[in-house]
Amino acid sequence: MSVVAATGLSKRFVRGTEAVTALDAVDLAVEGGEVVALVGPSGSGKSTLLAVLCGWETPDAGTLRVGPGTDPRGLGWSDLALVPQALGLVPELSLADNVLLPARLGRPAAGEDPAERARRLVDGFAIAHLADRYPHQASLGEQQRAAVARALVLRPALLLADEPTAHQDRGHADALLDAVLDAADSGTAVLLATHDEVAWSRADRVLSMRDGRLLPGPPS
Numbered sequence: 001m002s003v004v005a006a007t008g009l010s011k012r013f014v015r016g017t018e019a020v021t022a023l024d025a026v027d028l029a030v031e032g033g034e035v036v037a038l039v040g041p042s043g044s045g046k047s048t049l050l051a052v053l054c055g056w057e058t059p060d061a062g063t064l065r066v067g068p069g070t071d072p073r074g075l076g077w078s079d080l081a082l083v084p085q086a087l088g089l090v091p092e093l094s095l096a097d098n099v100l101l102p103a104r105l106g107r108p109a110a111g112e113d114p115a116e117r118a119r120r121l122v123d124g125f126a127i128a129h130l131a132d133r134y135p136h137q138a139s140l141g142e143q144q145r146a147a148v149a150r151a152l153v154l155r156p157a158l159l160l161a162d163e164p165t166a167h168q169d170r171g172h173a174d175a176l177l178d179a180v181l182d183a184a185d186s187g188t189a190v191l192l193a194t195h196d197e198v199a200w201s202r203a204d205r206v207l208s209m210r211d212g213r214l215l216p217g218p219p220s
């Protein structure tokens with residue numbers, strides 16, 4: 001059974017007299033262990049789709065199932081982990097505490113010590129030496145790597161990531177993609193909104209968004 005399944009998702013935003021169809025009858029299913037790259041021009045609806053799938057936005061129409069239920073808002077970090085475009089690190093917590101936050105709030109994967117998993121992730125992302133810094137004391141790329149480590153620490157059933165390599169050089173982007181693919185190998189369903197063509201090439205499937213519509217394959 002797919003970890004996330006949506007049919008006919010639609011979302012319109014109305015600003016004064018202007019209406020934008022951000023999602024137009026989107027059907028989507030992602031299986032456990034599958035990496036799906038979501039590509040498309042700026043403003044095509046990628047972030048809106050992720051926002052609906054994680055429960056930040058309510059669709060105007062359509063059906064949604066994430067994990068066991070229809071309302072993603074009740075899910076914990078081990079069910080649904082998110083890397084938002086704006087990262088969403090907690091400013092009052094050190095980078096180490098941000099990465100460990102899901103482990104303090106949620107249920108670790110069976111047989112895996114979350115502190116050890118966090119250490120491996122921050123080592124692999126070359127941010128171990130920044131563990132005691134607060135987010136504002138780290139570069140944007142370093143903050144983004146901490147946000148990806150936080151999302152992966154519990155090996156979530158579903159990972160939704162919005163441009164997770166946007167602030168990285170190629171080497172760090174590849175380390176992030178390696179970790180995302182490793183999580184998928186252990187069963188995580190992954191949906192990555194990305195402009196990174198290396199990420200597309202490493203995904204199992206590429207889906208394209210244009211004007212709120214979702215189509216199979218990379219953009220033509």
Ligand SMILES: Nc1ncnc2c1ncn2[C@@H]1O[C@H](COP(=O)(O)OP(=O)(O)OP(=O)(O)O)[C@@H](O)[C@H]1O
Binds near residue numbers: 020022040043
């Ligand atoms: N809260 C909102 N209110 C009004 N319009 C919105 C809102 N959120 C998004 N939109 C509009 O919906 C459309 C889709 O936006 P969305 O952020 O999903 O695009 P995107 O593909 O993620 O773009 P980018 O690659 O630049 O992040 C855009 O026209 C955007 O201006």
